[in-house]
Amino acid sequence: MGMRSGTLIRRRQLARILRDLRRRSGFTIEDLAPQLDFSASKLSRIENAHQGVDVHVVRTMMDIFGVTGDQWEALLTLTREASAKGWWRAYGLDDQGYVPLEAEASAVREYTVNYLPGLLQTADYARALFESSLHVGSRAVRENDVEVRMIRQQRLTDPENPLTLVAVIEEAAVRRVIGDPDVMCAQLAHVLEAAELETVTVQVLPSGVGAHPSVTGAFIVLSFERMGEPDIGYVEHPMGSIHIEKAEDVARGRVVFDHLRSRALSPEESAALIERVATQM
Missing domain, CATH: 1.10.260.40 (lambda repressor-like DNA-binding domains)
Structure with a gap:
């Protein structure tokens, strides 16, 4: 697509x-x-x-x-x-948020703390997240948001314009039940399936690692290599979000992300841990 x-x-x-x-x-x-x-x-x-x-x-x-x-x-x-006009305009989004940036990115490095990356979420898991928001809208609004998230994921398997995802996920996010146990089991199975794609790498950061350079929160670094544009950082928080474009700040984000990857489980070890957690649901 x-x-x-x-x-x-x-x-x-x-x-x-x-x-x-x-x-x-x-x-x-x-x-x-x-x-x-x-x-x-x-x-x-x-x-x-x-x-x-x-x-x-x-x-x-x-x-x-x-x-x-x-x-x-x-x-x-x-x-x-x-x-x-980008496809997201039909869903009520403007050109200033995260979705338009990701739509042009060639690669996403994402570190998540409390929930699984949007690019790896099932519709039911995403829906449960949206329903937990203090700013939850109508059912139609929630379904609109879920559909946007599902459309974004299509690029992981797009042969013409693929998106590469490298995700480092805190173990707590793997164990946190979003929705109910059935929703979570299906979600973990989906992560394991997605991790088999050539475009996706999933690593879990074990709880036993303790303090690390990004213990303060999640972040994303987007790369635009095919377009020759510099990387952009993105941080979402309860009061909004911020784009980070200053070269030295984004470079620091890449260094922190590489450090997290070095301390995380390997993709194979991560898959084994996710499977164990799923069986315990």
Whole structure:
């Protein structure tokens, strides 16, 4: 299922290319803006992906910059993709949250503490999580959220645009019963099945490890290697969520994640532990 459309990442990619073309052509923002009938502030917003841009403006820019050949068509294609509405819009989500970022990512590194990763959840497990929220909405809203989560998982088996997941899961999350024992048994069986995919690696961090560099909480690092964009960190908490883009902070997240992997059980040992827990339900 190809789901590459209209995300912040593609807008950033386009903005970076347009900014680089302007600089290589010797224009300042103040030089170029009047030629586009823009204010300097509007052009700055476009170059920083804070505002979209259409194909007509991009064509004018390419004329000014002297862009020709394959790059011309590639930029127009990227412009259309950056302007397209993502599939998540049909479910009431905008382009600023986590889902649009993950939709463009090539890999997700996820460390979870209290529940299993969304990309590995069954519908019943996800539904039970949503129902436990203090901000629970109507049944229709919950089912909408569950469907979004199920759609996200399709990329794990997408031959054209696969997503790689490396998950480090606290043992407490494996043992915590979400829903009821039947729901949890089915959930653990699903994790074991997903872990057999080439795109999925699951490691459990045993409770006996004690203190470690991320004992304070869960986090995600998203990579966009196919698009040539830098990694982005993501942290969700009871009061909201935050995107982390500062290079040194994201690099620290990767180091912490690698450290967690080194202290976690191997994928094979993790599968054995999950099987044991399932039999005890």
